[in-house]
Amino acid sequence: MNPTNRADFLETESLLGEEEREIGRTVRDYARAELAPHVADWYERGTIPTEVAKGLGELGVLGMHLDGYGCAGTSATAYGVACRELEAVDSGLRSLVSVQGSLAMFALHRWGTEEHRQEWLPRMAAGDAIGCFGLTESDAGSDPGSMRTSAQRDGEDWVLNGSKMWITNGTLAQVAVVWAQTDDGVRGFVVPTDTPGFAAHEIPRKLSLRASVTAELSLDEVRLPASAALPEVRGLKGPLSCLNEARYGILWGAAGAARACFEEALEYTLARSQFGKPLASFQLTQRKLADMSIAVTNAGLTAVQLGRLKDADRITPEQVSHGKLANVRVALDVARTARGMLGAAGITLDHTVMRHMNNLETVSTYEGTEEMHTLSIGRALTGIPAFR
Template sequence: MNAHDLLDIDAQLSDEERAIRDTVRDYVRSELAPHVSAWYEQGTVPIEIARGLGKLGVLGMHLEGYGCSGTTATAYGVACRELEAIDSGLRSLVSVQGSLAMFAIHRWGAEEQRELWLPRMAAGDAIGCFGLTESDAGSDPGSMRSTAKRDGTDWVLNGSKMWITNGTLADVAVIWAQTDEGIRGFAVPTDTAGFTANEIPRKLSLRASITAELVLDNVRVPAEAAFPDARGLKGPLSCLNEARYGILWGVVGAARSCLEEALSYTLERQQFGKPLAAFQLTQRKLADMTIAVNNASLVAVQLGRLKDAGTITPVQVSYGKLANVRSALEVARTARGMLGAAGITLDHSVMRHMSNLETVSTYEGTEEMHSLSIGAELTGIPSFR
């Protein structure tokens, strides 16, 4: 019996969803896992892996048409779980590509934008990034300072965006900016004059992922670059909900990986004439970790079914993101301690996962913001301001 699936939760998946699970798991274990520690240590990820992920079919896999697979939301979640079981940075690449950049173009873009970008992005031949967050506008995106002003039939964009995954790799940036009509979105080719992406150095977390600052200095784009129907925060927040959904699945994979490594290590490591796993305190930790992983998995599957039924709400996604990241962090921290000094090296995955999850806890809505979303739902009293 697998400790990470003590309740046989994967039995609730369809045959197709289990087949996708096995295909993604086999691919990431053979093609990506052998290299991820080196990428993490070097603070990079090769752009070439995008084409492999495109051939695998996971880029925008939950979207319909334009070269996308059109899978269930649950199948997409399972793929995120298997990716993040290797490293959060790999799942972030796929999440930003599919659930932020591609979803934004698919949901809010014009048909010409969809035909131009989505097939290439699904194949991994073009990379996208999502420019919403600014250095002074994180949890409060409505206070963004980036602007887009009309000049004849063109738009001219100015401002900067911060903490942008895939920023220096991207061929197209989805940029949200203040206009006279409210916040609007734009699909901006990154080779446009005045567009600059600067990689953010010295990260201590999510190192097998590229993070950048985007600078927009009189970036001129034609009218066709604007998303025709998105006005206000509804557009970007709809994209964030898509990404948060992938996260609440992904962190189950990170937690599972930590549990598996802690179990394996404590069964092999001998102290006082017997394995660490023979001690009562160790078994209590393993039991608590197993419950946390299985409970998080149950939350993910339930929210997957709600999303497939079209009934999921933003507060339910907040519940899943908050609860599952919190559980995964606790599992990773416990696993790190169980490996002792060995747990701090890249010879093992637990501290890499633990460090990554600190970032995952912050992005796509902090723990505080998701707590307040749930509080507002319970009380009917929004307390953000």
């Protein structure tokens, strides 16, 4: 087999259009040249420079699936391909793009006012402003309806109090989309992060997703004008619509992480010799490589099919749950197998597999745990909700 398509055994790329393939090549080349040489250092130091967002904005991937306001307006499939190539380098890079484009920017684009869009989206698309998305709380993860953050009217203003936890980009952001309980149900608010009473504190000592900034947001009597509220939605429909967008990018990203781990395991076992011959010549190794190839291929096919459904405006949240659950599960299995195949070398940052494996532990939890996605699929199959 030609070495260039070992990681695409069934030629899944042929299912993409030429523009989608070109976007994939462009993002892959950029990520490998500009980001991959530095990501192990960022991971080790537990940070990511703000300049990365500027570079991704110049590349055109921030909010690329949105129309207007400096956004590229690509297909959903093209956006997924970009997520795949970014996460093939590191989950933190795809997380930055997902939170910026599919959470913060999508919330403004779909549920905000024209003034919100004009003020923030062009800068966010360019990477000149970074956004974050404040939904999760320390006691309200899978059950966002139990959030305690509140927004109360005071004359024409809103006053927000509460806290949000596990917020990607929190300390980097110039704007936060914060969801809070009001007398009229859950509502979203556009909060410039220099507003008095707003603070973001980085969460230290992470063992996963280290090339990404995660924060706790604190809102202490944060006063906002009436125009800060997102006017077009009430209740959990708003934040859940944004989460569905982000989950879609995740299912593509997980396919990229799985592919990267498989490629490294294949390369390593072909080059490394034991007992006088390459590791790849042993039957047990070839069984692992064959299983990994099948898993990577199936993840890619799942992503392409869901991309086509999304572009046809036929995708359901349960189908996104299927993709996120299946592809992250596959990626974790591939990463763990690859880690073992590299032996002791697999635990170092000189190789990618354990970094991917650790990152995927976070990816499996955020934007919906395995349990929540399983129950979402179960409800679709049976018509019986079993969340409580």
